[in-house]
Amino acid sequence: MTQLRRVPLADQAAEVLLDRIRAGEWTLGSKLPGETTLAPQLGVGRSTVREAIRQLAGRGILDSRQGSGVYVTALDVPEDWDHVLRRADIVTVIEARTAIEVEAAGLAAERRTPADLRAIRRALQTRTAPGQSVEEHVDADMVLHRTIVVAAHNEVLTELFDGFVPRVRRAMVDMLRIRPVADEDADHDAHAAIVAAILDRRPEDATRASRAHLAALKAGFA
Known part of the structure; x- marks a missing residue:
């Protein structure tokens, strides 16, 4: 104690x-x-x-x-990052997320361990659990993306991603309350494609799927 x-x-x-x-x-x-x-x-x-x-x-x-x-709702928020992200437009933040997550997806496909795969699969399943509130769904989505970044085994990428979480989470919650996902099956398939590429050790496909997903997310805020 x-x-x-x-x-x-x-x-x-x-x-x-x-x-x-x-x-x-x-x-x-x-x-x-x-x-x-x-x-x-x-x-x-x-x-x-x-x-x-x-x-x-x-x-x-x-x-x-x-x-x-x-x-x-976040595992750490370095003060300097927090001030920057509070001022940043959400589209700008998603562009930075793209730089981090696309690279992380490719590295995860190369470096993921059995433990990483278990965490990623579990997070993907949790993300689609029925009866979730908007906040619970967004939190589950952030967990899935973080497990992928962690599977890249690059501490700098993980720290950068954690810095974005609070700003992205708030924006996602606000957006989904106003405009729910139009096609939940397609949204799930986009995430499942990233996971499948990581599972099969296909770095190019993992980066392509990650980029496509984040591009669609960015378009939703445009």
Whole structure:
């Protein structure tokens, strides 16, 4: 159990929660324990936990959903990146994502391990689970794309992708609330094509499928 002794306690609690998220205790899209559980773990009161959660929500790390709970929406947000991305147009961000994810897809097709494939398959299946809210679907989509980037085994690409997640997530949620996916089967097939190419170790096909998917996503925001 982590004990906090110096003020301001809310700042310390926020950093401890962020460290636990970075360490993988809670994955992208997962729900945090309630205040009554977190407060004794951190050695602070529930009001301090609430303030810590508000801080991390403001940084794009957590999302507090009324009547549902608090969810992890990003694994890390370097402050400089956060300021840049908040100012950036979503199309600009998708163009940068393309530079990262297309390369990552090709590398993943070359470097993926059996563990990577299990994670990618599981993420693809979760993405199409029935009964998801818009937020849950977007979180599942981000998890799938992140597992592909991780499978490239390039720490810089992973860190860059993580920096984009909060900005892209907010835009995707807003867009899907206004304009749901017109053809869910085609959308799934686009993601499945990337996964299949990675599975079969076809780097060129993986990069082509990734580029096509992100181009379609960009067109949706144009």
